[in-house]
Amino acid sequence: MSRAVRFHEVGGPEVLRREEIPDPAPAPGELLIRTRALGLNRAESMPRRGEYGIDPVFPSGVGYEAARVIESVGAGVTGFGVGDAVSVVPSFTMTDYPMHGEAVLAPAHAVVAHSEHLSFEEAASAWMKFITAYGGTSWGRADLTALTGAALSASTPTAYVTEVAGQDPCARVVYRGTDGHVHELYYLGGTTSWGHGDLTAISGAPVLAQSAEPAKKEG
The missing domain is CATH 3.90.180.10 (Medium-chain alcohol dehydrogenases, catalytic domain)
Structure with missing residues (x-):
C-alpha cells in the first residue's frame, strides 16, 4: 500500500x-x-x-x-x-x-x-x-520576444529557449503594475531568474532600465 x-x-x-x-x-x-x-x-x-x-x-x-x-x-x-x-x-x-x-x-x-x-x-x-516555453517559441529568429504573463513559471524558461534559438539575449518585459501604470523593464540575458517590483514570482537579474507611463485604455 x-x-x-x-x-x-x-x-x-x-x-x-x-x-x-x-x-x-x-x-x-x-x-x-x-x-x-x-x-x-x-x-x-x-x-x-x-x-x-x-x-x-x-x-x-x-x-x-x-x-x-x-x-x-x-x-x-x-x-x-x-x-x-x-x-x-x-x-x-x-x-x-x-x-x-x-x-x-x-x-x-x-x-x-x-x-x-x-x-x-x-x-x-x-x-x-520548459515544454510550455518551447511550445510557445518554436519559430524562427525574431527581433522581439514578448513574454506575456511575465510572473508565471514559464517566463524564465522562455528567456532561455529564445536565447538558445538565437534571439537577442536582452529581454524587454512590459507589465501593468498595481499602481495602474504600464512598466517597461529591460534585462540582460544569460541569468537564472529575473524580476522587479510586481514580478514577485521570479527574481534576480539586473534591471538595465525602467520607464513607466499611465496605462492607456483601448477603444
Whole structure:
C-alpha cells in the first residue's frame, strides 16, 4: 500500500484527500516509480476545479511531474531497469497517469534518465515550464520576444529557449503594475531568474532600465 492524492468531486483544495491505495503493477510499456519529489503547476489545480477541458474520472488523481527511482518495469520496456533514477515528462493525461502519489505508473515514452546535475526536486519541477516555453517559441529568429504573463513559471524558461534559438539575449518585459501604470523593464540575458517590483514570482537579474507611463485604455 502507498499514499496518493485523489479527489471524489470537483471543488476547492478541500476536496483533495490523501488516501491509502494498493501499489499499482506496471502493464506492458509502463514503469512503476517510487517518488521522491512531485511537480505542482496550475495544471494540477484546474482538473480539481473542473476547468481543464478533460473531465476527471472519480476517484481522480492529479499530477504531471515526479522524480526518483524505478521500482518495477513492465513487459516490453527497454532502456530502463529497477533502481534507475528518472523523472517524468508531462506527455499524457492525468486521468490515465496521475503522478501525485508515493508509487505511480508512468508510460515509458514519458520517462527520462535523471540528470546528476539536478536534485530530484529540481527535476520534478522543470519539465512542464520548459515544454510550455518551447511550445510557445518554436519559430524562427525574431527581433522581439514578448513574454506575456511575465510572473508565471514559464517566463524564465522562455528567456532561455529564445536565447538558445538565437534571439537577442536582452529581454524587454512590459507589465501593468498595481499602481495602474504600464512598466517597461529591460534585462540582460544569460541569468537564472529575473524580476522587479510586481514580478514577485521570479527574481534576480539586473534591471538595465525602467520607464513607466499611465496605462492607456483601448477603444
